Amino acid sequence: MASQRLPILQHFIDDLRAIWAADLDVGSCMEKAKSLMEKVVLDKDLQDRSATWPSTEGRKNLLLYVDEQYEFAINAVVRVPGRTGSVHDHAHAWVLYGVLCGTESLERYERIDDRSREDYAQVRMTSVSVGSPGKVDLVPPFDIHAEQGGPTRSVAIILRSTKLGDITQSQYDKVTGAVRPGPGPTQIPFELTL
Numbered sequence: 001m002a003s004q005r006l007p008i009l010q011h012f013i014d015d016l017r018a019i020w021a022a023d024l025d026v027g028s029c030m031e032k033a034k035s036l037m038e039k040v041v042l043d044k045d046l047q048d049r050s051a052t053w054p055s056t057e058g059r060k061n062l063l064l065y066v067d068e069q070y071e072f073a074i075n076a077v078v079r080v081p082g083r084t085g086s087v088h089d090h091a092h093a094w095v096l097y098g099v100l101c102g103t104e105s106l107e108r109y110e111r112i113d114d115r116s117r118e119d120y121a122q123v124r125m126t127s128v129s130v131g132s133p134g135k136v137d138l139v140p141p142f143d144i145h146a147e148q149g150g151p152t153r154s155v156a157i158i159l160r161s162t163k164l165g166d167i168t169q170s171q172y173d174k175v176t177g178a179v180r181p182g183p184g185p186t187q188i189p190f191e192l193t194l
């Protein structure tokens, strides 16, 4: 018999599917999903379970679920203490980041060049928000940002409007201005069961 999905995750999936079924606008769905995600990342049992989840060092994501009908994907990232994140975007995907354990900071950037070249961009940091358990940030398509680890191990749950890994997204070099297209994080299937 197949093992049963962890109820908190199953309820989250069911609620997300109801949102997607009622609204054709993906951005609107993601905004509605934010309050659901805020509850999920405060779940004590999920927080406790995440203590044993494997590190995702090396640009990996744990892949908890992909919805075949609506395309959204649920990931987790497990960062080592003090992890330095690169500046990047997620192409056309919407992303909700929710901190489950530890702290992380989300840096947001804007382009200040004239956008005349595809392989070059000057970026400037516009804000930094520190996330602790319960904090959820929405990152719209093509928004340039970086996630930085905190002083301890941290875990985040991520809802993406579409699964990354196969789609091309951009990395931005703050020093040289180089823009490098490349694949997103490697997806590691990871089941959360009872």
Ligand SMILES: [Fe+2]
Pocket: 088, 089, 090, 145, 146, 147
């Ligand atoms: Fe990101």
